[in-house]
Structures are given as C-alpha cells and as structure tokens.
Amino acid sequence: MGHSKVxxxxxxxxxxxxxxxxxxxxxxxxxxxxxxMQCAGLTHGGFYRHFGSRDDLVAEAVERALKDGSAVADAVxxxxxxxxxxxxxxxxxxxxxxxxxxxxxxxxxxxxxxRSTERARSAYSxxxxxxxxxxxxxxEPMPQKKRRAAALAALATLVGAVSMARAVNDERLSREILxxxxxxxxxxxx
Amino acid sequence: MGHSKVxxxxxxxxxxxxxxxxxxxxxxxxxxxxxxMQCAGLTHGGFYRHFGSRDDLVAEAVERALKDGSAVADAVxxxxxxxxxxxxxxxxxxxxxxxxxxxxxxxxxxxxxxRSTERARSAYSxxxxxxxxxxxxxxEPMPQKKRRAAALAALATLVGAVSMARAVNDERLSREILxxxxxxxxxxxx
DNA sequence: ATTATCTATAGATCTATAGATAATGC
DNA sequence: ATTATCTATAGATCTATAGATAATGC
Numbered sequence: 001m002g003h004s005k006v007x008x009x010x011x012x013x014x015x016x017x018x019x020x021x022x023x024x025x026x027x028x029x030x031x032x033x034x035x036x037m038q039c040a041g042l043t044h045g046g047f048y049r050h051f052g053s054r055d056d057l058v059a060e061a062v063e064r065a066l067k068d069g070s071a072v073a074d075a076v077x078x079x080x081x082x083x084x085x086x087x088x089x090x091x092x093x094x095x096x097x098x099x100x101x102x103x104x105x106x107x108x109x110x111x112x113x114x115r116s117t118e119r120a121r122s123a124y125s126x127x128x129x130x131x132x133x134x135x136x137x138x139x140e141p142m143p144q145k146k147r148r149a150a151a152l153a154a155l156a157t158l159v160g161a162v163s164m165a166r167a168v169n170d171e172r173l174s175r176e177i178l179x180x181x182x183x184x185x186x187x188x189x190x
Numbered sequence: 191m192g193h194s195k196v197x198x199x200x201x202x203x204x205x206x207x208x209x210x211x212x213x214x215x216x217x218x219x220x221x222x223x224x225x226x227m228q229c230a231g232l233t234h235g236g237f238y239r240h241f242g243s244r245d246d247l248v249a250e251a252v253e254r255a256l257k258d259g260s261a262v263a264d265a266v267x268x269x270x271x272x273x274x275x276x277x278x279x280x281x282x283x284x285x286x287x288x289x290x291x292x293x294x295x296x297x298x299x300x301x302x303x304x305r306s307t308e309r310a311r312s313a314y315s316x317x318x319x320x321x322x323x324x325x326x327x328x329x330e331p332m333p334q335k336k337r338r339a340a341a342l343a344a345l346a347t348l349v350g351a352v353s354m355a356r357a358v359n360d361e362r363l364s365r366e367i368l369x370x371x372x373x374x375x376x377x378x379x380x
Numbered sequence: 381a382t383t384a385t386c387t388a389t390a391g392a393t394c395t396a397t398a399g400a401t402a403a404t405g406c
Numbered sequence: 407a408t409t410a411t412c413t414a415t416a417g418a419t420c421t422a423t424a425g426a427t428a429a430t431g432c
Contacts, residue, residue: 003384003429011384027305029219032420046385048422100304110353111301114290115217121359128358128367152367153347153374160350161343163300164318169311173318177342184343188378193403193410201410222394236411238396386427394419401412 012050014040019061020068021101024108028058028116055117062113062120065105066127072096073104077134084138088185091158092178097165106131107159131155139189154189157181202240204230209251210258211291214298218248218306245307252303252310255295256317262286263294267324274328274344278375281348282368287355296321297349321345329379344379347371 018039022031033054034044051057072090076082090096096103106127113124135151142150161181165174208229212221223244224234241247262280266272280286286293296317303314325341332340351371355364 003382005383005430007430008384027217027219027301029217030305033422034420042384043386044421045387045423049384054421106354106357107350108301110357111217111298114353114356115220118359121357125358125360125363128354128363149370149373152370153351156350156354156367156371157343157347158350159353160297160346160348163304163349163353164296164346166304167296167300167311168315168318169308170315173315177318177346180339180342181346183339184378188374193408195404195409197404198410223396224394232410233412234395235397235413239410244395381430381432383430384428386425388424388426390421390423392420392422395417397416398414399412400414402410404407404409406407 008050011040011042011046015042015047015050015057016060016064019057020065020105023058023061023112024065024069024103024105025101028062028109028112033057059117059119059123062105062109062116063123065109066123069103069105069108070127070130071102073131073134077137082138084135084189085186087135087138088154088158088182088189092161092165092182092185094175094178097162097174097178100166104159104162106155107162110159110163128155142189150189154185157185198240201230201232201236205232205237205240205247206250206254209247210255210295213248213251213302214255214259214293214295215291218252218299218302223247249307249309249313252295252299252306253313255299256313259293259295259298260317260320261292263321263324267327272328274325274379275376277325277328278344278348278372278379282351282355282372282375284365284368287352287364287368290356294349294352296345297352300349300353318345332379340379344375347375 015036019036022036022039033047037044037047051060073087076087076090091104100108106124109124113120132148132151132155135154136147139147139150158181161177165177168174168177205226209226212226212229223237227234227237241250263277266277281294290298296314299314303310322338322341322345325344326337329337329340348371351367355367358364358367
C-alpha cells in the first residue's frame with residue numbers, strides 16, 4: 001500500500017497507460033473500471049481518487065492513446081532522412097495490423113471517439129493535423145498547392161486500409177488490402 | 191398482442207432493422223436488449239423467442255447493416271450509366287457522414303466487427319468484396335492488371351475519410367477531409 | 381494531519397429466464 | 407394445443423461511494 005505523491009503519480013500513470021492500450025483493443029466500453037484497476041495492479045475502490053468519473057479517464061486515455069500511437073510516426077519525423085515509403089510500409093505492416101493496443105489510435109478509436117466527449121474529439125482532431133503535417137513534409141517534391149489535399153487523402157487511405165484489414169476474417173484479403181493500399185500510396189505520392 | 195406467424199416475422203424484422211441502425215450509430219455495445227425491444231415497439235421479455243442470445247442478434251444485425259448500408263452503391267451498380275465520380279461524391283457527402291445509422295457499415299462497424307464473431311466478420315469480408323467488384327467495374331478504362339489494387343485502395347480511402355470526418359469535432363477540418371479525399375480519388379481513378 | 385489505497389456495499393443496469401396472458405391455427 | 411408477447415424477477419455486472427487502514431509529510 002504505497003502512499004507518497006510520487007507513488008500516486010505512478011499509479012495514475014499506470015491506469016492511464018493500461019486504459020490507453022485496452023481501450024484501443026477492446027473499445028472504450030470493452031472493459032470495466034474494476035478490471036482496468038486490476039490490470040494496473042490496484043483495486044477498483046481507489047479509482048475515484050484519480051478520476052472524477054469513468055468518462056474523465058476515457059478522455060485522458062484517448063489523449064494518451066493518440067500520443068502513444070504515433071510513436072513510429074514521431075520517430076520518422078525526427079529523422080530528416082526518412083521517406084514517405086517508410087511511413088506507409090510501417091503503417092500498413094502486419095505488425096501494426098496485429099498490435100491494436102499499441103497502434104495508431106486515429107484508426108483504432110475512430111468510431112469510439114466520434115461518439116465521445118468534445119475533449120476526446122479535440123485531441124483526435126489535433127492528432128489528425130499532426131499526421132497531415134508529417135505527411136506533407138515527406139512529400140515536399142509535390143507541387144505545394146495540392147500537397148495538403150494529397151496528405152489528407154493519403155492519411156484516409158492508411159486509416160481505411162488498416163480498419164478493413166482488421167475487420168475481415170480472410171487473411172488473404174486482409175493482406176491484399178494492406179499491400180494494395182501501400183502500392184497505390186507509394187505510386188501516387190512518388 | 192399479435193400472435194400470428196406473419197406478425198412474428200414482422201416483429202423479428204423490426205428488431206433486426208432497429209438494431210442494424212442503432213448498432214451503427216451507438217456501437218454494438220451502445221444499447222441494451224430492453225431498449226432495443228422498446229425501439230421496436232416490444233417488451234424485452236419477448237426477445238429470446240426471436241434470438242438465442244444477444245450475440246445472435248448482433249450477428250444478424252451486422253449482416254443486415256452491411257446490406258442496408260450499400261443501398262446507394264447497389265443503386266449505382268444497377269444503373270449501367272453510373273460513374274465512379276457519382277459513387278465517390280455520394281460516399282463522401284455530408285449526408286453520408288451525418289447519417290451513420292443508415293450509412294455504410296463497412297465504415298460504421300469496422301472496429302466493432304474486428305472484435306466480433308466469425309459470422310459477423312465473414313459478412314463484413316463479403317461486403318468488402320462486393321464494394322471492390324463494384325468499383326472495379328466503374329474504373330474499367332484502367333489497365334486490367336492494376337484495377338483490383340486500385341479499387342481496394344480507393345475503398346480504403348473512402349472508409350478512412352468518412353471515419354475521420356465523423357471523429358473530428360472541427361467542422362472545417364471534417365469537410366476538408368471529405369473534399370480532399372474526393373478530389374484525390376476522382377483524379378487518380380480518371 | 382493528510383491521503384493513497386483497500387474492503388465492502390449501495391444502487392443502477394444488463395442478460396436471460398419463468399410463468400401468465402391472449403391470440404392463432406389445427 | 408400452440409405460441410408470440412407480456413409482466414416480473416433472478417443473478418451477474420457496473421459505476422460510484424462510504425468508511426477503514428496504513429503509509430507519508432508537516
């Protein structure tokens with residue numbers, strides 16, 4: 001039974017981190033407060049010392065998921081020698097398709113966020129903007145005018161392809177979706 | 191209190207129809223059996239004479255939503271003079287974005303289906319195949335070899351754009367997503 | 381003294397079932 | 407006689423709260 005301010009901050013961090021993963025995997029309504037707290041190594045009674053309500057955690061966890069889910073993209077952005085092809089291949093990889101809990105939340109939480117609080121939707125909107133900016137920088141050779149529109153359309157292709165690849169239960173079709181989207185994107189952004 | 195076989199079939203139909211809409215709008219876990227039955231004008235006790243379990247209704251309602259949601263696409267497919275531009279404009283319209291309950295279930299149910307039964311996922315896979323076939327027919331001028339890949343990538347763009355347009359709470363950005371995707375699709379499929 | 385966490389539980393809600401009621405259909 | 411629907415409720419689960427416990431930090 002830890003009690004210091006440091007330990008409380010660590011508990012809070014652990015709850016949000018667990019929720020950010022589980023919400024992406026099982027949906028925002030896919031797990032109870034009690035089960036979440038157990039996953040974080042705590043009992044459910046302590047929950048309300050950290051959050052005013054379940055919705056408060058949802059908002060904070062969505063923000064966290066959006067940040068965490070762009071880890072790969074952030075790494076790419078930090079390296080000036082990165083290419084758009086590398087981003088496309090990473091986003092449309094089998095690894096990303098199969099690891100929802102650590103993957104991009106713009107895809108994993110799209111439907112949940114559309115039904116969620118303004119706070120969650122604002123965080124989502126900001127993250128979309130960040131992705132668009134990243135893609136724009138990576139396709140600079142393209143004429144300036146159409147660059148933002150092309151980046152938005154490219155992001156839509158990435159998100160839609162991974163969404164469908166996860167929903168179908170035909171492995172061959174799933175891979176075909178990812179590969180077709182990747183080939184198409186590389187060709188049109190080159 | 192109706193009791194004929196015809197009336198039972200009508201009740202069943204009404205429950206599935208209501209569920210197909212509400213599940214798209216609120217998510218598969220977004221409404222209780224009792225509330226669904228009330229929406230269908232029945233009391234919740236009668237539910238289990240129609241379905242073995244809630245999951246059975248989910249599977250049937252997902253199948254129905256996938257069929258209903260392609261109504262516009264089906265109409266386009268039936269008319270030999272239809273164009274790919276008409277499909278793109280309809281799919282990426284504000285009307286489609288704002289009417290989730292009657293819209294395309296490949297977008298609205300993607301995340302729920304990924305976590306659902308094999309039956310629901312099979313229905314989803316089939317519907318993806320139907321959309322791809324439809325788009326392929328509409329872009330016949332394109333060289334045969336790349337047609338299927340282009341159709342899959344186009345479908346991904348449609349699905350991703352509507353998903354994001356619904357999740358963001360910035361109306362300007364939402365419209366920009368739809369318009370950018372539409373312009374990009376029309377240009378690359380021409 | 382304060383507070384982070386725990387145990388226990390209240391109150392609401394959800395799925396599913398039991399038994400009653402009122403029609404249909406042989 | 408059969409059955410579609412209704413009322414009522416059992417049993418499980420979920421969010422949130424109350425009060426106890428055990429550590430921190432003045």
